[in-house]
Amino acid sequence: MLKGRGIMLKATLVVLWAVLMLLPLPIQAAERVESVTAAVVAQRNLPPLVAERMNRSIAAIAGQLMEGKSIAAVQAEQRTYEDLIHEVFDKVLVGYTVSSVTLKPAVAAQVQVELLPWSDTIQQVQVETAVEGMPPRIEKLVRQDLSGVETVFQSALTGLPTAAADWTNGVLKQHLNAYLQEHLPEFRADFDLNPEQNAQVKLVVYPRLPVVRTVDLAMRSDTIPNSALLTRREIMQAQVEDIVGVPVGFVRRHKDELEKQFAQGLDNRRDFRALQLQTKVEIDPAERASVMSRSDSSRYRFRLNGWLDIGRGKTNRHAEKDRNLLFRLHLGQMLGSHDELFVLTELMPEDMAWGYQLGWQHNLQGGRSLALRYDLRNHGFIYEARQKLAARWLLRYEFRAPDSLGEAALRYRLHDFLSLEYVLDNEQKWLRLIGNF
Numbered sequence: 001m002l003k004g005r006g007i008m009l010k011a012t013l014v015v016l017w018a019v020l021m022l023l024p025l026p027i028q029a030a031e032r033v034e035s036v037t038a039a040v041v042a043q044r045n046l047p048p049l050v051a052e053r054m055n056r057s058i059a060a061i062a063g064q065l066m067e068g069k070s071i072a073a074v075q076a077e078q079r080t081y082e083d084l085i086h087e088v089f090d091k092v093l094v095g096y097t098v099s100s101v102t103l104k105p106a107v108a109a110q111v112q113v114e115l116l117p118w119s120d121t122i123q124q125v126q127v128e129t130a131v132e133g134m135p136p137r138i139e140k141l142v143r144q145d146l147s148g149v150e151t152v153f154q155s156a157l158t159g160l161p162t163a164a165a166d167w168t169n170g171v172l173k174q175h176l177n178a179y180l181q182e183h184l185p186e187f188r189a190d191f192d193l194n195p196e197q198n199a200q201v202k203l204v205v206y207p208r209l210p211v212v213r214t215v216d217l218a219m220r221s222d223t224i225p226n227s228a229l230l231t232r233r234e235i236m237q238a239q240v241e242d243i244v245g246v247p248v249g250f251v252r253r254h255k256d257e258l259e260k261q262f263a264q265g266l267d268n269r270r271d272f273r274a275l276q277l278q279t280k281v282e283i284d285p286a287e288r289a290s291v292m293s294r295s296d297s298s299r300y301r302f303r304l305n306g307w308l309d310i311g312r313g314k315t316n317r318h319a320e321k322d323r324n325l326l327f328r329l330h331l332g333q334m335l336g337s338h339d340e341l342f343v344l345t346e347l348m349p350e351d352m353a354w355g356y357q358l359g360w361q362h363n364l365q366g367g368r369s370l371a372l373r374y375d376l377r378n379h380g381f382i383y384e385a386r387q388k389l390a391a392r393w394l395l396r397y398e399f400r401a402p403d404s405l406g407e408a409a410l411r412y413r414l415h416d417f418l419s420l421e422y423v424l425d426n427e428q429k430w431l432r433l434i435g436n437f
Helices: 002-022 048-066 071-076 078-092 136-145 150-157 166-183 226-243 248-253 255-267 270-274
Strands: 035-042 096-104 108-117 124-131 187-194 198-207 214-220 277-284 288-297 300-310 325-334 339-348 353-363 368-375 380-388 393-400 405-415 418-425 429-436
Touching (some): 035 048, 048 108, 071 078, 136 248, 136 255, 150 187, 166 187, 214 226, 226 288, 255 270
Parallel strands (some): 035 108, 124 198
Antiparallel strands (some): 300 325, 300 429, 325 339, 353 368, 368 380, 380 393, 393 405, 405 418, 418 429
16 A cells, blocks of 8 residues: 555656646846946046046936836847937037947947047146135145145046046036035135136136134244243234134134244344243134234243232231332243343332342252242342142242241232232231233
8 A cells, every 4th residue: 555655756756747747947137337437538638527427427418318118129229229329419519529439238338439529639638726815824735735726627627628628627626625625625716717828827726705704913032031922923923914814714724833933933033032031822712713822932021020918917027018018020031941140120119119139049949949049138038839739729838047937829810910918027918910021
């Protein structure tokens, strides 16, 4: 019985195999054109930027005709498609004649178009650049950023028929904008082309908004009187006015270079060189920009300040009212990076008394300093120690041997011209206003 079932199973399999062999095979789907690429060649030089645009145009034309159609159908009508592409492209093209079109049907079809120039071609391109509305300092920086812009025009025009120049304006504008976006994004540009064998291009660049409207200038020094800088303010003001009307982004991008130029404009002067003054400039770019200029000497220390004591009464040791108002001139010379010899000249204007001190100061790390002064008026030494606590805070202590008096003070700098001290000594405490002139 088992043997009979085996024979039946084999017979069934043979029948099924025969049926499958007799069934019609499925028809394979015809391959279709999915994409089209184009390559344009010319008998003479074809500018790369122009060739790129032509390739896109031809690929678009051919794609509309063939994409989605079967390869077999395109092959059957290949000559018709070639003639149609030839006719359409020849009508829109200026400066060239289409001499031949070759089509290669495939899933990724290819079209090759050969062109013949009409007439004389552009051999050389000269670019003349004008920077609109910028002072010489800024114009120089703009031209540095524009260095190489002529290659945009040369790559688009060299070898192009003179009759086709107008057709390339869109290509030129597009690539010029791309160049500016990379090298000079704060400016716009327009150009005028004279299409000859030696073509002339006039390029004009002008600023984008926002631009700097006003500049607030501040000049300070920690080593010479701030009032001495007033004589050079006009020079610095004339320099910083150069950034008025300049795009804010351009000033920000060239900030370091402009700061260096402004500083050199002062440091190269004879009086600044004599005092060995070095200037550091900081620009805060904005529509209302600010410029801070700090000029300090590495060798000399000239300072003029005055103070007014408020709330200090008379005691055994404070019998002289002239100490409440005082002006002091500090003249010093650095012996190195840490040591200074100086002379103090003091004027007590309430009774026109003068005082003189000779001193030495040693600067330590961490904002600390020690000083020893000899008071020629009261004939005794004064010992002083200072500690800088923060950018605006200072703690100091001095002991005056002629009076056997110690004085401690905590100083806060309100701004560069005015500080406030809380002072206390062996007998009392008071406030002191200190002016830095």
